[in-house]
Amino acid sequence: MIDISLFRSVANQYKHIRAVNTVSMMNTISHLIEDQVIQHRLAIDFHVGFQKFSNFPDQMRRYQRLGAICRRVYVYGVADYPPPNIAGVEFIEFSPASELAKEWFLFVNTPEFWTTLVARETAGIDQTTGGRRFDGIWSYDQQVSERISLLISQIMGGFYEPITKRNHEKQSAHITEISGSMLTQLEKTETLSQRRWTQVLTISKVSDICSQKSSNLIQQVADILHTIFGATSVAIALKQTDKEYAVSAVAGDAECEGWLVSAHNSISGQALQEARLTYVADVDQHHQRDTLLPRAKALVVAPIAHHSMAGIIAVGHRNAQIWSDEDARAVKVAADILAIFLSRVTQWAPKTALSLDPTKRFRQYVAENQRSLAYLIALHQKLRALDNLTDRQKSALRNIEDSYRQLVKVSNLAKQAAAEPAPNGNAAAKAQPSPEAAYAANYSLQAVPASYRGG
Numbered sequence: 001m002i003d004i005s006l007f008r009s010v011a012n013q014y015k016h017i018r019a020v021n022t023v024s025m026m027n028t029i030s031h032l033i034e035d036q037v038i039q040h041r042l043a044i045d046f047h048v049g050f051q052k053f054s055n056f057p058d059q060m061r062r063y064q065r066l067g068a069i070c071r072r073v074y075v076y077g078v079a080d081y082p083p084p085n086i087a088g089v090e091f092i093e094f095s096p097a098s099e100l101a102k103e104w105f106l107f108v109n110t111p112e113f114w115t116t117l118v119a120r121e122t123a124g125i126d127q128t129t130g131g132r133r134f135d136g137i138w139s140y141d142q143q144v145s146e147r148i149s150l151l152i153s154q155i156m157g158g159f160y161e162p163i164t165k166r167n168h169e170k171q172s173a174h175i176t177e178i179s180g181s182m183l184t185q186l187e188k189t190e191t192l193s194q195r196r197w198t199q200v201l202t203i204s205k206v207s208d209i210c211s212q213k214s215s216n217l218i219q220q221v222a223d224i225l226h227t228i229f230g231a232t233s234v235a236i237a238l239k240q241t242d243k244e245y246a247v248s249a250v251a252g253d254a255e256c257e258g259w260l261v262s263a264h265n266s267i268s269g270q271a272l273q274e275a276r277l278t279y280v281a282d283v284d285q286h287h288q289r290d291t292l293l294p295r296a297k298a299l300v301v302a303p304i305a306h307h308s309m310a311g312i313i314a315v316g317h318r319n320a321q322i323w324s325d326e327d328a329r330a331v332k333v334a335a336d337i338l339a340i341f342l343s344r345v346t347q348w349a350p351k352t353a354l355s356l357d358p359t360k361r362f363r364q365y366v367a368e369n370q371r372s373l374a375y376l377i378a379l380h381q382k383l384r385a386l387d388n389l390t391d392r393q394k395s396a397l398r399n400i401e402d403s404y405r406q407l408v409k410v411s412n413l414a415k416q417a418a419a420e421p422a423p424n425g426n427a428a429a430k431a432q433p434s435p436e437a438a439y440a441a442n443y444s445l446q447a448v449p450a451s452y453r454g455g
Contacts, residue, residue, distance in 0.1 A: 004151050005099035006049075007120040007136070010144055014137055021119065023131045028185060029117050029138050030106050031062075032178050038065055040174075042113060046070045047152055049105040051121070053091065054081035063089055074156075076100060092156075100155075104134055107148050111163050112170040114145040115178075140175055142166065199330035202229040206334040210341040218249040221313075221338055225331070226251035231315035233293045237261045237272070238304070238311040238342075245272060245311055247292065254316075256292045261312065266291040268314045271301035275309055278302075279328035282320035290316070298322045302332040306339035313338070 011018065021029075030048075037046060046066060050056050056063070056075065066073050067088030075083070076092045078101050083091040094100050105118040119136025126133045137144070146162060153160040205224045214220055222234045234251040245261040262269045267290040271278035278301040280286050290299055296316020300323065304311040313335045317323065 002154050002157075003095075003098050003100075004155055005103065005120070006105050006118045006148055006151055007103050008099070009151055010118065010137060010147055011120075011135075014139065014141070014144065017139060018135060018137055021134050021136050022126050023134075026104055026117075026119060026134055026136065028182075032181055032185075033106055033108065033115055033117065034062060034066060035181065036113070036174055036178055037108065038062075038069060039177075040113075041069050042108075042110070043069065043071050044108060044110050044113075046073045047105070047107040048073070048075055049100055049103055050075060050077040051101055051104060052080045053077045053083050053093075056081070056083065060084065060086075076105075104136070105148075107145075107152065109145045109149045109163065111165060112167045113174045114142065114163075114166070114171065115140050115174075116144050116148050118148065140171070195324070195327065198229060199326060202330055203333050203337070206337050210337055213341075217338075217341070219251075221334070222249040222251040225313070225315050225334070229315065229327075229330070230317070232318045233296055233316040235268070235292045235314045236304075236311065237268075237292075237314070239309065248311075253295055253318075254293055259292065262291065267299055268292045268301045268312060271303065271314075272309075272312045275303045275305055277328060277332045279323070279325065281323070284320065290314070300328045300331045302328075302335035304335045304339045304342065306336070306343040308343075310339055310342050 036042075037044065053075075056077070063073060063075070064086055067086050070088060073089045074092055075089060076094060078096045078098075079091075079093040080096075103118065103120050105116075107116050107118070108114060109116075115138070117136065117138045119134035122133045122135050124133060125131060139145075149162075150160045202224060205228055206221055209217060209220045209224065218236050218238065222236050225231050225234045232252045233254040234249075235247050235254045235256050236249045237245045237247045240246045240260075247256050247259045247261070250257045261272050267278060267280060267283070267286070267288060269291070278299075280299045283289060283297050283299055290296055292314055293299060293316035295318055297320040298317040299314065300316075301312055301314045303309060304313060313331060315331055
């Protein structure tokens with residue numbers, strides 16, 4: 001095999017389009033070209049230099065697809081690793097001392113699509129990534145493609161057959177598609193970079209607040225997760241007794257302050273019970289709304305635990321698929337920082353009085369049983385509308401009415417407790433709407449889905 005440097009053959013002539021690239025950028029360009037061939041199912045000869053065969057396994061699945069589509073795929077490299085047997089893919093070895101052992105290249109040259117990526121590894125490391133650097137050229141220039149095609153034919157020991165007629169309209173369409181794909185990837189990269197900055201800032205702010213030992217620490221952490229992390233609803237529940245955890249702080253559109261966390265029909269409750277990080281990208285696909293954050297379509301629940309379980313942080317967003325696993329881990333880190341702080345404090349008092357507020361407890365009961373109550377109302381209406389009820393239907397009607405009586409009893413107890421003066425002597429509790437009023441406002445028959453009303 002002739003020892004030729006593809007990069008040096010064009011480097012001096014095309015200095016104006018040379019650039020030093022990272023491994024990440026080289027991979028991005030390579031994938032753009034490969035994806036174009038796969039997407040359009042181009043039956044072409046595809047040449048790619050991996051430097052070493054040991055660099056190939058990470059791209060195995062991609063090249064299995066290329067091998068099935070292309071006329072032939074030629075993979076060049078130093079044989080430091082046994083190449084796999086892939087249909088349509090031919091591995092071509094060269095010496096470790098070869099010029100090509102230092103070069104990364106990818107080459108397509110057809111009448112309808114032509115492009116060349118050729119680069120040579122340079123000394124030193126990239127200051128940003130700490131990885132390898134490449135001095136390279138990526139070009140759609142026809143003369144570059146013809147030059148590289150000639151050299152490839154010499155390396156292969158074959159005959160060079162120049163392309164005499166090219167379809168520039170097709171080539172322009174390929175360039176436009178690749179450029180669009182690259183812009184999309186850049187936008188995704190920018191978005192990812194912004195999210196990572198948000199994650200770091202969130203963790204930093206939580207750490208700062210914990211180090212200041214603020215008296216309003218729990219609420220401040222909830223506010224950080226709402227304003228900086230971007231959650232539309234936040235609930236932080238802390239341990240009250242050996243078996244009870246109550247929501248001590250909320251932010252955003254969360255309305256569960258003072259509620260007890262229950263594993264019954266609750267994603268957050270199950271996460272608490274299992275003491276594990278839970279991330280639900282799309283709650284609708286989970287087929288279960290969270291009781292604490294019912295408006296959330298994306299949900300992260302992180303345990304606050306250091307040696308022992310202290311509570312949970314639940315953050316939600318009104319849009320599904322808004323977060324990633326990295327976002328979930330950032331919430332977990334924030335929870336870990338809070339857990340370490342709480343474990344060092346000898347006395348920290350969540351709002352126990354608030355969590356035991358009967359009015360709030362009643363509202364929680366109604367919220368947790370909303371679906372059952374809605375069905376109960378609808379069923380009652382249907383049965384009352386029937387004539388000539390059977391004994392079984394009359395029995396069902398009596399059972400429903402008995403359930404109503406129990407609900408009224410609980411409601412009256414909550415109302416009486418709410419009417420009593422607050423422990424500090426003021427009558428703030430009296431300002432709270434009665435449980436019946438809250439029930440009537442939020443769970444009236446008009447709010448019941450038509451499917452339950454028989455509409």
